[in-house]
Amino acid sequence: VTKNVSALGGSLLHFDAPEGADVESRVWPLTRWVDERRQRGVWPYSRVLSGRAGNRVVVADENLAGAREYLNYASQDYLGLASDQRILDAAHAAIDEFGVHSAGSPILAGRTTHGVALEAKIAALLGKESAMLFPTGWGAGFSAIAALVRGGDTIVIDALAHNCLQEGARHATRNVVRCVHNDVTSVERALKEARSRNAEGGVFLVTESLFSMDSDSPDLARLGELAREVGAFFILDVAHDFGSMGRTGIGLLEGVATGLMPDLIMGSFSKTFATNGGFIASSRRIREHVRFYGSPYIFSNAISPVQVAVASASFDIVFGDEGTRRRDALVVSVGALRDAMVDSGFEIIGQPSPIVPVFVGDEAVARLTSREMIRSGLQANLVEFPAVPRGRARFRFQVASAHGSAVASRAAKILFEARCLALDEVSSAEYGQP
Ligand SMILES: Cc1ncc(COP(=O)(O)O)c(C=O)c1O
Numbered sequence: 001v002t003k004n005v006s007a008l009g010g011s012l013l014h015f016d017a018p019e020g021a022d023v024e025s026r027v028w029p030l031t032r033w034v035d036e037r038r039q040r041g042v043w044p045y046s047r048v049l050s051g052r053a054g055n056r057v058v059v060a061d062e063n064l065a066g067a068r069e070y071l072n073y074a075s076q077d078y079l080g081l082a083s084d085q086r087i088l089d090a091a092h093a094a095i096d097e098f099g100v101h102s103a104g105s106p107i108l109a110g111r112t113t114h115g116v117a118l119e120a121k122i123a124a125l126l127g128k129e130s131a132m133l134f135p136t137g138w139g140a141g142f143s144a145i146a147a148l149v150r151g152g153d154t155i156v157i158d159a160l161a162h163n164c165l166q167e168g169a170r171h172a173t174r175n176v177v178r179c180v181h182n183d184v185t186s187v188e189r190a191l192k193e194a195r196s197r198n199a200e201g202g203v204f205l206v207t208e209s210l211f212s213m214d215s216d217s218p219d220l221a222r223l224g225e226l227a228r229e230v231g232a233f234f235i236l237d238v239a240h241d242f243g244s245m246g247r248t249g250i251g252l253l254e255g256v257a258t259g260l261m262p263d264l265i266m267g268s269f270s271k272t273f274a275t276n277g278g279f280i281a282s283s284r285r286i287r288e289h290v291r292f293y294g295s296p297y298i299f300s301n302a303i304s305p306v307q308v309a310v311a312s313a314s315f316d317i318v319f320g321d322e323g324t325r326r327r328d329a330l331v332v333s334v335g336a337l338r339d340a341m342v343d344s345g346f347e348i349i350g351q352p353s354p355i356v357p358v359f360v361g362d363e364a365v366a367r368l369t370s371r372e373m374i375r376s377g378l379q380a381n382l383v384e385f386p387a388v389p390r391g392r393a394r395f396r397f398q399v400a401s402a403h404g405s406a407v408a409s410r411a412a413k414i415l416f417e418a419r420c421l422a423l424d425e426v427s428s429a430e431y432g433q434p
Contacts, residue, residue, distance in 0.1 A: 005033050007040040008364040008426075011385045038062070040201040042367035044382050045072075052083045055403055059379060071411055073337075073397040074379040078244040078354040079326040080275040080402045081314045089303060094309030102302040106133070110302030117382040118312045119279070124252065125319065126265055127258060132291065133301045133311075137239050137268025137278030138164040139431060143294025144235055144266055144280050145206065146171050153202035154194035156187060160213065162237055165206050182209075182218045188226050203232040209252040210241040213388050213396065214388060215357055217241075217252050224260025238263035243272035243318040244354050249327060271354070272318060275310040277303045329401040330354060332340025336405035340412035356397040357383075358415065365422050368395030372418035378411055 005014050010033060018026035018365040037043040053075035060067035063261040081087050094114065104110035115133050134140040145168030149155060154175040157165060171177045172234040177194065187205065194203045205227045210217050220236070227234035242249030248254060253261065264286060280290060292298060317323055334352045341348050347359040360366045363384050370382045373395075382394040388394060397417070405433040 005029070007033070007036040007042055008367055010365065011390075013386045035368070041371040041374075044263050044367075044370040047379070053077060054080070054083055054320050055400065055407055057379065065091075068377065070377050070378050070379040071407060073399065073403070073411060074186075074381045076271045076354075076398050077274065077398075077400050078272045078330060078398070079270070079314075079318060079323065081317060082106055084274075084317075086317070087180070087274050087310055087313050090309045090313035091306050094305045097123060098305035102304050102307055104302060105298055105300065107298045111304045112308060114305065114312055115118040115303065115308040118308060118315065121312075121315060122279050123281050125251075126281040127261060128265070129284040130287040131279050131281040132287055133279070133303050133308065134278045134297060134298070135300065135307070136276055137237075137266070137270060139296035139300065140266045140268070140278035140280050141165050141237055142168040142171070143290055143296045145169055145204070146296075147290040147292075147294035148202075148233070148264075149173055149204055152198070153204060154198060155204045155206055156190040156194060156232070157205075158182065158187075158207040158211075158218070160211055161207055162212070162239070165208075165235075165237060169206065181214075182216055184226070186193070187223065189325060191226055191230045191232055195232070203230060204235060204357075205232045206235045206237075208237040208239070210238075210245070210353055210355070211350075212240050212355055213383060213394075215353045215355040217351065220262075221254060221256050221260050224256060224262065227263075228260070233264070234262040235264045235266065237266050239266075239268040239278075240271055240355060241353065242267045242413070243314075243323070244327065246327075247324065249323050266397060269307070269311040269314070273311045273314040275307045275314070277307045278310050280374065282421045311390055324400045330399065332410065333401060333403040334399045334407070336408040337399055337411065338402065340408040341415070344412040344416040346415070354399045356399060357394045358397060359394045360389045360391065360415075360419055360422075361393065363393050364426050365419070366395075368422035368425050369415070369419045370395075372421045373414060376414045376418060378414040378418075380411070380415075 015030040020026035048060045048064055049057055051058045056069055057072040058067055058069050098112055100111040119131040141164030149172035151173050153173055156167045156177045157169055158181055159178040160181045164430050176188040179190050207218055238251050243249050245251045246254035264282040266280045269275050338348055341358050349357055360369045380397045383396050384393040
């Protein structure tokens with residue numbers, strides 16, 4: 001039986017493996033804990049928008065209470081395309097042309113002409129023979145690994161790689177080696193060990209180009225070299241930087257030599273391309289295999305024609321001159337936020353990117369800070385243990401090109417004041433830490 005956990009203590013890890021024969025009773029402690037956090041005002045999740053997500057957004061809490069306008073750093077729309085009139089027009093035109101439904105698996109009759117054209121553009125941009133579209137980036141990452149990796153193969157994966165990659169790995173094989181985050185030496189050792197133990201089997205290297213909790217990156221060219229050296233198949237998730245970073249918009253792969261490029265690149269449209277959806281770019285034979293053995297692709301309805309049209313119209317802007325201008329503005333907005341946070345005494349980490357992780361302290365301080373921040377009209381996503389290490393709770397600010405420096409200064413001021421109030425409350429109150 002799970003013990004009672006206080007609103008400022010505990011984490012989701014207390015509730016992930018409930019025991020007992022009665023399912024309704026054994027899942028009750030989680031609801032009780034969430035309710036306690038709600039009552040204390042420290043449950044900042046599942047908030048509800050009642051308008052478009054821009055620099056400012058009208059949001060209510062999970063129960064639709066307290067709707068008001070916020071300064072918004074909690075939405076992922078890095079180049080600000082989600083409300084762009086040309087994108088909205090593309091969505092409307094797709095509805096007129098195709099209706100709103102793909103009406104079938106992509107393996108049957110779910111693909112549209114726009115989707116086929118977008119696949120070709122993605123493949124050409126990334127120097128691959130082919131690409132395939134998915135309704136979500138999660139499905140793309142999971143499918144790639146689940147389809148290609150056999151039980152006797154080994155996966156060498158960054159310890160902090162995204163859930164879709166970790167779950168794919170867990171599903172595919174028991175031979176999963178989790179390497180120290182972004183540590184090339186640890187990867188080299190694991191790859192060489194895997195290859196020497198199993199000369200006949202497949203070895204896979206799986207990581208991300210920009211990590212979404214720490215805003216940091218591995219040495220992609222070196223990883224490409226190591227993969228070639230041991231004959232490993234290199235899978236890279238470019239969800240956050242593809243389109244939003246680099247001079248041409250290709251992201252952190254820009255400048256990596258053709259011969260060192262990952263064998264399979266997977267990405268998401270949900271950060272920069274204004275819609276749900278994802279893709280895989282690879283050789284034609286890899287695509288053929290994933291098409292039939294990646295279950296989320298074959299056994300699920302295809303990405304909708306509206307999503308394809310939005311991704312496609314966004315793609316043309318992102319990889320044209322306007323994309324460069326928007327990325328330049330994004331760099332300025334990111335710099336302004338990082339500077340404003342440092343000036344206010346906050347610790348931030350990682351490299352400048354659309355993700356700015358701002359540390360606030362342990363979980364109790366962070367939860368109380370989130371409450372005060374919301375009271376003062378600022379939204380940024382609280383990330384706490386177990387998504388990040390215990391005691392290293394942070395706000396993940398997601399920056400858009402149009403945020404600018406005035407909004408950044410205001411956000412830093414609100415966060416500073418919110419944290420002061422939180423620290424006062426923690427030092428003056430007794431709270432249970434189970
Ligand atoms: C690194 C990474 N990979 C994959 C995904 C999944 O993308 P999507 O939101 O398109 O399912 C995300 C988004 O949460 C992500 O951050």
